[in-house]
Amino acid sequence: MEQHRTRPAQYGPRRGRAPLPPQGRGPVAGGGPRRAVAARPATARAPAARPATRPVPPVARAVRALRGIPNPRLTGLGGGLFCAAVMLVLGFLDQLLFGASLTVYGVLFLPVCLLTALWVRRGDLLTAPVVVPIAFAVGLLTVAESGEGVGGRLMGLVTALATEAGWLYGGTLVAGSTVLVRRVRMLRRRRAAGAAGPTGAARSRTPA
Numbered sequence: 001m002e003q004h005r006t007r008p009a010q011y012g013p014r015r016g017r018a019p020l021p022p023q024g025r026g027p028v029a030g031g032g033p034r035r036a037v038a039a040r041p042a043t044a045r046a047p048a049a050r051p052a053t054r055p056v057p058p059v060a061r062a063v064r065a066l067r068g069i070p071n072p073r074l075t076g077l078g079g080g081l082f083c084a085a086v087m088l089v090l091g092f093l094d095q096l097l098f099g100a101s102l103t104v105y106g107v108l109f110l111p112v113c114l115l116t117a118l119w120v121r122r123g124d125l126l127t128a129p130v131v132v133p134i135a136f137a138v139g140l141l142t143v144a145e146s147g148e149g150v151g152g153r154l155m156g157l158v159t160a161l162a163t164e165a166g167w168l169y170g171g172t173l174v175a176g177s178t179v180l181v182r183r184v185r186m187l188r189r190r191r192a193a194g195a196a197g198p199t200g201a202a203r204s205r206t207p208a
Contacts, residue, residue, distance in 0.1 A: 072119050076127030079120040083131055086112050087139025100143040102160060106167025109136055113171035117178035125183055129176040136168050137161065 074082060090108045098104045112135070117128040137157065144160035146153040161168065 073121040074116075074119050074124075075121060076124035076131070079116050079124065079128055080131030080134065082119070083112055083116045083135035084138045087135045088142060091139040091142030094143055100145075102143060102164050105140070105143050106164055106170075109139075109167055109171045110174055113175040114178060117175040117182075120179075122182070122186055125179045128179050129172055132172050132175045133168055136171060140164070 091105060094101060094105050113132045120128045140157060140160050144156040146156035
């Protein structure tokens with residue numbers, strides 16, 4: 001009987017057949033074209049929405065403007081000299097530009113009173129409402145109608161004081177109100193510093 005011979009299994013590739021190229025891994029053996037891989041389109045990111053800027057209220061603008069003003073600290077005597085000197089200069093300017101108008105002089109007196117009350121130091125707060133009327137009378141000499149001699153000047157000054165008493169009282173009220181507000185704030189800071197201890201006491205030393 002004939003015995004059939006069994007051939008060993010060949011695990012390698014058969015001869016005469018080229019191996020199949022891997023898909024998506026370079027060119028095919030023999031110079032074949034490479035498969036193009038479709039790229040995903042990059043999604044465009046939407047720009048982040050910027051927060052809308054809120055309009056600044058007029059009160060906040062006024063506070064910022066006041067903070068930008070110089071903030072010196074004047075003694076009681078220095079505040080009186082400052083107010084009197086400024087009113088003299090404004091009186092001369094009023095005489096040159098507006099023909100010695102008492103109304104213009106009174107209007108200019110109000111901001112000077114405010115600055116005097118703001119710039120006087122905390123220890124001399126009560127002097128601001130006192131020096132303001134004196135400075136008003138000193139500057140009024142430049143715009144008041146005066147006659148001949150010293151008596152005529154005094155009569156003109158008294159007449160101007162009587163007719164422009166409203167501006168005098170208004171400026172004194174502005175200075176007194178500002179001093180009162182500063183005094184209340186100073187007392188509140190002292191109370192808060194006493195309740196908070198040494199840390200609050202260090203903060204309360206900032207000028208009011």
